[in-house]
Amino acid sequence: MTLLTLEKVDVFYRDLQATFGVDLSVGQGEAVAIIGANGAGKSTLLRAIIGLTPVRNGRVVLDGRDITGLRCDKIARAGVALVPEGRRLFGSLTVEENLLMGAARARPGPWTLAAVYELFPAMREVRYSLAGNLSGGQQQMVSISRALLTNPRLLLCDELSLGLAPTIINDIYTCFTRIRETGVSLILVEQDTVKARDVSDRLYCLLKGQVTLEGASSEIRMDAIKAAYFGETAA
Template sequence: MPLLDIQQLDVFYGDFQAISGVGLSLAAGEVLALIGANGAGKTTLLRALTGLHPPRAGRIRFDGADVTGLPAEALARRGIAMVPEGRMLFPSLTVEENLHMGTLTRRQGPWTLGAVYEVFPVLKDLRQRNAMQLSGGQQQMVAIGRALLSNPRLLICDELSLGLAPLIVEEIYRTFERIRGADLSIVLVEQDVARACAVSDQVTCLLKGQVTLQGASRDIALAQVTAAYFGE
């Protein structure tokens, strides 16, 4: 049984259909790269997955249960966490206070404050600093750590490398091997298609709200990705 199973999902903004008939599945411990140009529907799909924008049709099953249309807080308690585009840290809080926000789901698991500091040791040194005083890369580490402290089964990462220097991006992606495991699946939205394919088990490409390519990352050629990405 897949951890995440989406079937024939339709999502609208008023009369505009942003997602049409999208389906995908993800097993426990797998990483799915969700790719597509701006406006392809990636963010809308993530909003539906996290309960921020309920679908009009279709089904979302998570960990064996139908969670279609559940609110964001209910999905968070079930084990879905998101690292949002732009980090979205609390500007009035310190690094450690921002991290503690992830514990509000009260889910039990391997991720503790100490475990996060082991993965991102720089955050321990900066734990009493205001989060807005950190560099963009350090803020991204806080956003990832906050999500991990909810002890999710599914971690959704939206544009991890956006606006970051290449060396910082490399550092963040090196942590993925320590983060991912048998009990944690990841949905990764990334504009760097080559990187997304390299770190993932599966690829799903969206174009104008529909799936144009889907399959195992190792079996998909770059030419196929390019054609699906641009609709050629």
């Protein structure tokens, strides 16, 4: 069962074309990683899926429904959530208020305030602090929780590990086992290829806006990834 399908998607970042005819699919409950260098078009692709950046050509289909060109809030309520690059918490709201924003327009589902506090118990202690004052790792937990509280079917995670200490990255990825138990599908955009391969079922590699490699994470060899990542011919 596929949940999300991209068909020949072109997205532009301002006047520059960021992706060229990208085909991609995510199964129900599947975790898909997208890797690639800076500027490969990964973040732009995520923005296009949730409707923050318009899709110029091609189709985006969510569970059989064409969501191409739909407004972002409608796509969100159809069950897509985004953990954005750089966390982007509402800095003048408290942690709990940030979480409440996630819950306010939520679909029915397993994630409640109590459930996310259980997932990240450290958040409970800082719930009345302003989100802007938290450490990077704490902010990432809040950002993930805020997205989870919408009870998405598809969770888009953009560079979760960016700027975080390795132990914190491990803690956060450990929680994804719990998150995946609820049946949510994942798209993880990562620059850390090793991490991406470890936590995903399948993997896409983007180079200059084009898919250069696709396959089951456990079967792809690191040197193939390297070749696809840098665009070198297998020499």
